[in-house]
Amino acid sequence: MLKIPIDNLPKTEIVGLLGYPVEHSFSPLMHNAAFKELDLNYLYLLFEVLPKNLKAAIDGIRGLNLKGVNLTIPHKEKVIPYLDEISKEAELIGAVNTIKNDDGKLIGYNTDGKGFVKSLLENDFYPQDKNVLVIGAGGAARAVSFQLGLEGVNGLYITNRTFEKAEVLVKEIDTKLHLKRIESVPLEEQKLYNIISKIDLIVDTTPIGMHPNHKVPPVINPEMLHQELTVVDLVYNPVETTLLKAARKAGAKVISGLGMLIHQGAIAFEIWTGKTAPTEIMKKEFEKYS
Ligand SMILES: NC(=O)c1ccc[n+]([C@@H]2O[C@H](COP(=O)([O-])OP(=O)(O)OC[C@H]3O[C@@H](n4cnc5c(N)ncnc54)[C@H](OP(=O)(O)O)[C@@H]3O)[C@@H](O)[C@H]2O)c1
Structure with a gap:
């Protein structure tokens, strides 16, 4: 048997x-x-x-x-x-x-937004009271932006190729979370320069720089980057994108999308x-x- x-x-x-x-x-x-x-x-x-x-x-x-x-x-x-x-x-x-x-x-x-914030914390970046520029207004940008709002950032700026999508996201976050300061910013050099010169964190949520298009230049002009910034790229393939390379060169702190x-x-x-x-x-x- x-x-x-x-x-x-x-x-x-x-x-x-x-x-x-x-x-x-x-x-x-x-x-x-x-x-x-x-x-x-x-x-x-x-x-x-x-x-x-x-x-x-x-x-x-x-x-x-x-x-x-x-x-x-x-x-x-x-x-x-x-x-x-x-x-x-x-x-x-x-x-x-x-x-x-x-x-x-x-x-x-x-778990996307929380995973993103954990990747900030493990790099000793604490979002509370910080000023942040999010590039992109798609699914990843939504998760990151709402979570940053929940973490108590001081100012949240969102820019996007299709500006109307940034405006819609900003309006939605503003209605639901009442942040101290939240603005949609057109993807224009001078306007971005004014924001980037006074903020703490940039989060690129676009697929720009992702393999096999890893040589494509970043959405923002790398000359705007400075050493007071922390720069995150959600792309993790490659781990160091053209944006992160430029940020490192400018003396900024860099965090790859692998952590998220x-x-x-x-x-x-x-x-x-x-x-x-x-x-x-x-x-x-x-x-x-x-
Ligand atoms: N590290 C992680 O764990 C993690 C998690 C989630 C996502 N991601 C990565 O995040 C990226 C975005 O994912 P998603 O789900 O948010 O995609 P999605 O919903 O399609 O949104 C893509 C965003 O990128 C913008 N964009 C696309 N091509 C562009 C270009 N050539 N120039 C300027 N902006 C451009 C789009 O602008 P428009 O509105 O104008 O189209 C949109 O705002 C992907 O690379 C994904 O792999 C990583």
Whole structure:
């Protein structure tokens, strides 16, 4: 008779990424290395989910009793109506990148903004009472700008190629968070110069400088950069973009997008497992492939 050691059968907890496309994601490598390091019986998989199948995929989290998922383009906003509850940050940002399955109750979080702020803090930059210029007004800019608002920045300036999008974002943040100072700034040299000369932090949230277009010059003129600034580029491939190279040359402090990538993943890891994520292992995994 076949004797199956039922008591010893491992129950693997499944998590993963829902997106379209998903194949270039670093998340499975980062999370599976972290699970292995902590000896957790979890597995992170990629799920290619067509937009028309999003609801079925979300029902599948309950149906298959997955522990949770991450979401990426194009599902981060559209998923919200299918969830039971969402966090304060996810509601403000209007996007969910992490879901936890709490005994069939699906709770949505947004770990992008918090992951971004963690990457500032680990570089000894404390956003409270600081003045910040955000370049871009897309999904990443929304997460970063709302989180900076929640952290109590003094002044928030947003510039964007399509100026109307910066105006809409500024209006929305102003209505929801009542910051001391918030302005949309046209992407024009003199106007940007006036802002950059008096602020503490620049965050470039555009894809400019990303591989394979890594030689494209930055959105802002590098001559405006100075040594009182901290400059963050959310692009992490390459880790040092043309903007960060120019900022370093100008004597500014630089922070790459890798920190945000690791920390947004680490926060999701902690939401699913309740354990502190081994961020150094996650970073090392990135270095193996870069
Ligand atoms: N490090 C991390 O963990 C992390 C997390 C999230 C995102 N990111 C990175 O952030 C970048 C943006 O992602 P997203 O989701 O915010 O994208 P998105 O929603 O498409 O927004 C892109 C933004 O960049 C601007 N932009 C695009 N091409 C431009 C150009 N040639 N010149 C000037 N501005 C340009 C767009 O301006 P318009 O409004 O005029 O189109 C828009 O404001 C990507 O590179 C992504 O990989 C990194």
